Amino acid sequence: MSDDPRRQVPRTDTLLADPELADASARLGRELVKAAVQDVQQRIRDGALAPVDAVPAVLSALPTTASSLRPVFNATGVLVHTNLGRSPLSPAAVEAVAAAGGTTDVELDLATGRRGPRGAAALAALQAAVPAAEAALVVNNCAAALALVATALGGELVVARGELVEIGDGFRIPELLEATGARLREVGTTNRVTLDDYLRALGPDTGAVVKVHPSNFVVRGFTRAVPVAELAAGLTGRGVPLVADVGSGLLRPHPVLPDEPDLQTTLADGADLVLASGDKLLGGPQAGLVLGRADLVQRLRRHPLYRALRVDKTTLAALEATLRGPQPPVQQMLGADVADLRSRAEALAARLAAAGLDAVAVDSEARVGGGGAPEHPLPSAAVSLPAAFAGPLRAGRPPVVGYLAGDRTLLDLRSLPPSDDGTLAAAVLEVARRWT
Numbered sequence: 001m002s003d004d005p006r007r008q009v010p011r012t013d014t015l016l017a018d019p020e021l022a023d024a025s026a027r028l029g030r031e032l033v034k035a036a037v038q039d040v041q042q043r044i045r046d047g048a049l050a051p052v053d054a055v056p057a058v059l060s061a062l063p064t065t066a067s068s069l070r071p072v073f074n075a076t077g078v079l080v081h082t083n084l085g086r087s088p089l090s091p092a093a094v095e096a097v098a099a100a101g102g103t104t105d106v107e108l109d110l111a112t113g114r115r116g117p118r119g120a121a122a123l124a125a126l127q128a129a130v131p132a133a134e135a136a137l138v139v140n141n142c143a144a145a146l147a148l149v150a151t152a153l154g155g156e157l158v159v160a161r162g163e164l165v166e167i168g169d170g171f172r173i174p175e176l177l178e179a180t181g182a183r184l185r186e187v188g189t190t191n192r193v194t195l196d197d198y199l200r201a202l203g204p205d206t207g208a209v210v211k212v213h214p215s216n217f218v219v220r221g222f223t224r225a226v227p228v229a230e231l232a233a234g235l236t237g238r239g240v241p242l243v244a245d246v247g248s249g250l251l252r253p254h255p256v257l258p259d260e261p262d263l264q265t266t267l268a269d270g271a272d273l274v275l276a277s278g279d280k281l282l283g284g285p286q287a288g289l290v291l292g293r294a295d296l297v298q299r300l301r302r303h304p305l306y307r308a309l310r311v312d313k314t315t316l317a318a319l320e321a322t323l324r325g326p327q328p329p330v331q332q333m334l335g336a337d338v339a340d341l342r343s344r345a346e347a348l349a350a351r352l353a354a355a356g357l358d359a360v361a362v363d364s365e366a367r368v369g370g371g372g373a374p375e376h377p378l379p380s381a382a383v384s385l386p387a388a389f390a391g392p393l394r395a396g397r398p399p400v401v402g403y404l405a406g407d408r409t410l411l412d413l414r415s416l417p418p419s420d421d422g423t424l425a426a427a428v429l430e431v432a433r434r435w436t
């Protein structure tokens with residue numbers, strides 16, 4: 001009778017009462033642990049697991065947190081990878097998120113006990129980082145910032161035809177603007193637009209002139225765009241605000257990306273409002289940053305739609321820590337020296353080769369990603385492995401995402417912090433071990 005595997009399956013209650021599993025239940029929730037227990041019971045019934053191994057098997061099947069989102073090693077060489085959550089937060093920002101995750105003074109002045117301005121410290125940090133801005137506002141993302149601008153300034157929006165771009169995954173800026181009820185007044189042609197084109201399009205219904213940085217493509221050849229400074233000068237005295245969507249969120253000009261517009265310069269050049277994402281080159285949380293003229297920012301803040309687009313306390317905390325704290329990972333990756341990347345690749349490849357793997361260090365090209373600087377490859381270095389490694393590495397613990405180049409899997413090191421190299425080597429060796 002004791003040969004019947006069903007008789008030997010430990011009972012659910014017994015397993016859940018095990019001290020280690022009870023701890024896990026307290027941390028992760030009973031349902032998650034119970035589901036893992038039921039999987040393990042089934043494996044015992046199937047004869048795939050010995051009953052005495054039930055508790056360790058449940059423990060190893062449990063996720064690290066109650067969320068199924070897992071940390072992934074980004075070895076794609078794309079610094080801001082939208083499918084991988086864009087910019088990784090700095091440790092300072094992660095700490096700030098954890099602290100603000102509980103009850104926090106996001107909208108209370110502790111000195112007076114009265115209600116205070118929401119997220120005032122994050123806004124002050126933004127203004128300190130971009131001195132040309134009179135005021136700042138934070139919304140859910142840059143698309144939300146565009147939607148708010150189009151709704152609140154509305155009427156007719158004058159936009160160059162060559163800047164009516166699709167950002168990615170079917171997200172088209174003109175469709176977003178029109179979805180708010182604003183009308184688009186397209187000026188110029190696909191490849192050329194002049195100041196006069198803009199000025200002739202202005203009329204009594206014009207709500208704003210909108211300039212969109214075509215982040216993810218370039219037009220070459222017989223082309224002409226109107227720089228912000230020229231457009232701002234031409235609009236002087238017309239009473240029409242100039243709104244510039246710069247996308248990438250660089251605060252100031254960056255030596256590595258000379259063609260990427262930045263918030264400070266765009267405002268100093270005369271834009272009335274600038275819009276950007278928080279989770280691209282700024283290296284912070286998903287957010288839409290709006291900076292510029294105080295009266296316009298106030299109009300956006302007072303608009304009823306703002307309430308539907310505002311950010312939560314954890315975003316405000318992460319943003320402030322990104323701006324005031326140590327340099328976030330994306331900026332470190334952008335500034336990384338290629339010689340350092342090469343020596344990391346060589347050290348890693350040597351370690352893997354010593355274990356018998358077909359691994360070599362190669363030169364590679366990294367990208368900014370997230371629709372930024374499409375024409376600007378960043379010199380980088382990678383560990384090259386046989387192509388067959390790609391899938392198992394993605395399925396590993398931790399998952400490692402590289403990319404395929406011909407018959408090789410490349411693991412680019414510019415998109416990975418150096419502190420992850422040891423774990424990366426261990427993950428590759430683990431994949432190789434499971435094969436042999």
Ligand SMILES: *Cc1c(COP(=O)(O)O)cnc(C)c1O
Binds near residue numbers: 141245
């Ligand atoms: C990325 C980008 C957006 C969209 O930003 P989200 O923060 O993802 O909403 C809008 N405009 C430009 C120019 C961009 O590069």
